[in-house]
Amino acid sequence: MVVASLAFGSRVVSWPDVVAGVLHPDPENIAQAAVHSRIPRTVLGLLVGAALGLAGAVMQGLTRNPLADPGILGVNAGASLFVVLGIAWLGLSSLEEYIWLAFAGAALAALLVYTIGSMGREGATPLKLALAGAATTAALGSMVSMVLLTRTDVLDTFRFWQVGSLGRADFAQIGEVVPFLLVGAVLAVASARGLDALALGDDLAVGLGQRTGLVRALGATAAVLLAGSATAIAGPIAFVGLVMPHLARTFTGPSHRWLLPYSAAFGAALLVGADVVGRIVTRPQDLEVGIMTALLGAPVFIAIIRRQKVREL
Template identity: 60%
Template sequence: MTTATHRSDQGAAERRHPARVRLTWLVALVVVLAAAALASVVLGARDIGFDDVVAGLGGSQDNLAQAAVAKRVPRTLLAVVVGAALGISGAVMQGVTRNPLADPGILGVNSGASLAIAVGMTSFGLVKASAHIWVAIFGAAVTAVLVYTIGSLGRGGPTPLKLALAGAVSSAALTSLISAVVLSRNDISATFRSWQIGGVGGGSYEGIAMVLPFLVVGLLLCLATARGLNSLALGDDVAAGLGERVLLTRTLASVGAVVLCGAATAAAGPIGFVGLVLPHLCRLLVGPDHRWLLPFSALGGAALLTAADVVGRVVTRPEEIDVGIITALIGAPFFIWIVRRQKVRSL
């Protein structure tokens, strides 16, 4: 009976979101991402003409415009890969916890990665970017386990409200610890606080090359569990009845999400709300099937973060607003809307 119900749900989803419609939205997202990437190269404190863009992409730096292109291309690539990682990690966290409010920022995972980097820099002298990635992943993993454990206490298990509250409390506590750790070190305080806002302005080919293997591993783990996440959405008992190895699926998906989040945080700082906003928007386009949702969340996250970076460079030019601030301005109202829409019951 559970199998029949599962097939019925899948059939209903296919009727609401046929493959032709999904492919149409896929092409549209690719076009939006390409437009955002082009705008990221062209727009900024100095707008750049087409000829200089072509010359800059070819490696020429004969004038300021071409030099700006050479600097903006790795910045754009970093925004794309970090946005994709955050979009997928948010979708997976929502699927694993069956919590519509799950997001690396809201659940405190970003803060855990940031604290781990702060401790590594101040106490162990870790300065290499490769070391930061490992430390950030460790901090993200510990925080994810802590928040899920706290949110599971009491009656009802890990409800969306309890997880959100546990994440908010943990994030506030970790942020206070970060301040305590960093304020005692004037030599790194200013640099760390700038990084903590979240931004992609320091993007480089070397930095992308270091973080890319971790992002690929996290992506493969998440995609490998996409079908299992569909089963988990029906509840653990039903998923087990369908032959799903619940613990293994949840563990692999969680590891993939934590690796993506930790690596993205190490590369660009703790950028919030991308993993919250995009999965919800993508569900409206392609439905709840994670086999479609994860790729769409990756494309949507990349497009959103790239576009947000462009907005941050344009609205106050020649100054810039870090992309972490722009995504917070977008995500905070969206978070309130989700809470009202889901009508989460208080304890």
């Protein structure tokens, strides 16, 4: 997928030019310059896809819900609301200006969902978290629609971020979110054993010596950092966090020790591959990767569900 991402686009580049464009590009050679310009986009696709795949696996393990993805904690809705407010009230117009607003909105929305889901005698149960996430997402989505309906000028700026895209990637922006992605990945891997125990139910997990509250807090923090960072820099991209953990389970089984890295690898491959297909089918224009993941991910997910009859984790 990486090689294809460097070679294909509005201009198809030969293998020698791909190698030269990566190692020592000649500014006078158009093909090599094209390869060099695609490197940030490819790196961003790998990072965002891996983060979303990893976040999806963690969220499904936390909630024991096979339909969980970054949207279940309100990440996409929170980021979208803060971006809309930043464009409408602060006059922001570029990714560099609202990336931190998007990240803050994603984190605060997820914190709100966890707080609501933790209320009551039983604490943060999978069902309560799922219901709180659905309700919060609906409420925040309504607020986004309210702003867009009253400020149509905001829509022109917002829609380029909302659709999900890798086309405006650069290493300065990538460097801003990499620390959050690394911390989120470390926390996700650290929660693997606890997620295996949660799959047996809270009572058995406690009996095995797991502190279920700590495991959920650790996993939720990892998911927020991963999905929030990915959403902030690339926009809300669907189906990667939903589909890839299911595909990974066909190779690894339920053990999160293997499921998490496989989900990250498959997520990176899917997102970069979807970006390549989006560049080819509408050449010389680009079809945004958020559209392509939905078109490619939905049939794959339906096939997995029909074959395995996935109902619960």
